[in-house]
Amino acid sequence: MTTMLPEFPFVPLPFKHASDMLRDQPLLLKTILWICRPPPPEVSAAFESWFRQHVAEQTVVLMNKNIELVQAILVFLAWNDINFYATIKDTALVQLASGLVRDLNLTRPQWREDLAFESIVEDAAQTQNKLPPRLKQTGADCRTLMGVYYMTSSLSSLLGKRCILEYTAHVDDCYQQLRRDEEYATDSLLLPTHLKWNHLLRTHCASIRIRLFEPFKFGDNREMPGPSHLRCRTIWDCLQSTHELYDAFRLVPVESIPSLTVISVLHIALAIIKASRLLCVEDRAWDLITARTMFSLPGILQLLSKVFEDASSSGSARTQRVVHGLSIFSEYAEAYRGIERAYIARLNSNDLLSSPLFMDPVDPSGGDHDFGFWNQLSDLTNGVFP
Numbered sequence: 001m002t003t004m005l006p007e008f009p010f011v012p013l014p015f016k017h018a019s020d021m022l023r024d025q026p027l028l029l030k031t032i033l034w035i036c037r038p039p040p041p042e043v044s045a046a047f048e049s050w051f052r053q054h055v056a057e058q059t060v061v062l063m064n065k066n067i068e069l070v071q072a073i074l075v076f077l078a079w080n081d082i083n084f085y086a087t088i089k090d091t092a093l094v095q096l097a098s099g100l101v102r103d104l105n106l107t108r109p110q111w112r113e114d115l116a117f118e119s120i121v122e123d124a125a126q127t128q129n130k131l132p133p134r135l136k137q138t139g140a141d142c143r144t145l146m147g148v149y150y151m152t153s154s155l156s157s158l159l160g161k162r163c164i165l166e167y168t169a170h171v172d173d174c175y176q177q178l179r180r181d182e183e184y185a186t187d188s189l190l191l192p193t194h195l196k197w198n199h200l201l202r203t204h205c206a207s208i209r210i211r212l213f214e215p216f217k218f219g220d221n222r223e224m225p226g227p228s229h230l231r232c233r234t235i236w237d238c239l240q241s242t243h244e245l246y247d248a249f250r251l252v253p254v255e256s257i258p259s260l261t262v263i264s265v266l267h268i269a270l271a272i273i274k275a276s277r278l279l280c281v282e283d284r285a286w287d288l289i290t291a292r293t294m295f296s297l298p299g300i301l302q303l304l305s306k307v308f309e310d311a312s313s314s315g316s317a318r319t320q321r322v323v324h325g326l327s328i329f330s331e332y333a334e335a336y337r338g339i340e341r342a343y344i345a346r347l348n349s350n351d352l353l354s355s356p357l358f359m360d361p362v363d364p365s366g367g368d369h370d371f372g373f374w375n376q377l378s379d380l381t382n383g384v385f386p
Contacts, residue, residue, distance in 0.1 A: 004036070004259040007200070008078045009186035010147030011071045014140075027054065031072040035079040038321035051076060052093070059096065065103050067140050073097045074147045078261040081321065081328050082269060085159055085262065094155060094163045097148050101165065106137065106145040109170050139183045142174035146190060154263045157211060158270060202248030203267040206241050210274055213238035231285040239278045239295060245271040246300055250307075257311035257329065258318035265332070268304065272336070275300075276343055292347075301340040308333035 005012060011028070015021040021029045034047050055073065058064045073093050101107055149165045156164045178187045213234050249268045252260065279292055312319050312329035321328040 003256070004079070005186050006189055007259050007264070008074075008147070008261050009184075009189040010143045010150065011075055012143070012184045012186055025068045025071075027072045028068050028075065031075045035075055035318075037317050041322045044321070055093070055096065059100070065100055067104070067144055070097050070100045070104070070144050070148065071140075073100075074144070074151060077151055078263070079318075080262055081323060082262055082265050083323055083331075085155070085266070091155075091163055094152060098152055098163050098165050101145050101148050104141075106141050107165070107168065107170065109137075109173060137174070137177070139178055139181055139187070142178050143187075143190070145174055146171060151263075154266075157207065158263070158266045199248050199251040200264065202251070203245050203264060206245035206248055207267050207270055209241035210238055210245070210270065213241065228285040231283075232287070235278065235283065235286050236291070239275060239291060242271040242275040242278075243295060246304075250303075254307060254310045255314055255316075257307065258314060258316035272297075272301065272304070272339060276339060280343070280346055297343055298340050301336045301343070305333040305336045305340070308336070 002013075013021070013032075015024070018029065030047075031051065034044070034051075038044060039047065051072075055069060058069060074097065077093060077097070149167065149171060152163050152165045153167075156162060175190060178190060181187075245267055249264070249271075252264075275295065275297055278286075279288070279295065279297055282288075308329045312327045312333065319327045319329055323331045326334065
């Protein structure tokens, strides 16, 4: 977990010994072990089912709401695989984490005399001096709030999961408190002003640029107002942003790939999906031949496949997670090889895209599982299509 914490510094380990954590935070410890030491597929599926049932029983049946529950959900969500997000039909755990931080009053600062209340019940209680005393929020409270905000906003942007936690000045206050207290060294990574070339920040910036330049796709290019060169520039900027995201991803050493959260993996998937569409789209304002010459998608896909294959052979315990009979990172490598084959086949057939479909379903590995997963992931783009 210590090698994974810099990728998601919202849930640091407060204990030196596992026995202490098992006594005080058993759910969080079990979730961390499930992530760091993935069991066989049958056991992993059983744990996922137990995890959901346990969280539901604690929050709904027993009405127990505490920081450990939210932290466990964050760890469960952060290091799950992209298949989980592409195929899942509900956002119960994401919504629950967002609701729990509100129920635990983590989204609001400590009560003051001049603080406006959010309900008439609190207003009446304050008038009668019946408000319960409120303790100062701890560092764990601040990290948990920021972690939920990070996950909900990222999943909303990448997959259209509409469960955004509102950004308020209190989030800034939480960061200032953490920076002031310096409880953990990893707290400096929460909002690192000095790490502008960090791969996490660069991939986030590039994904934002991809989203920023996407609106051009909605209009019929025959009816678009303004000069065609502006439309061409917008399309090109979108494609260039996918390359910038790929360049940022290449900064990650192979030995660190198994430690990446699902957000980083989704970022590179977003870039490849958008690039593969743009390089097959028919548009009068778009010089497709030049774009394909300057942006070698097959070469990028080959390198990504090699990176994930090397990560699968790195010896990390995280590689023991199995999807479709393969190590999760070998599965990613096979998926990118499948995209490469589908892209080359489309080029050879000179089949250009006139609709927002990603690609016809193909088998990425020549095996039994189909390519529908990438179509599902492609569709989870907040309603925005190339």
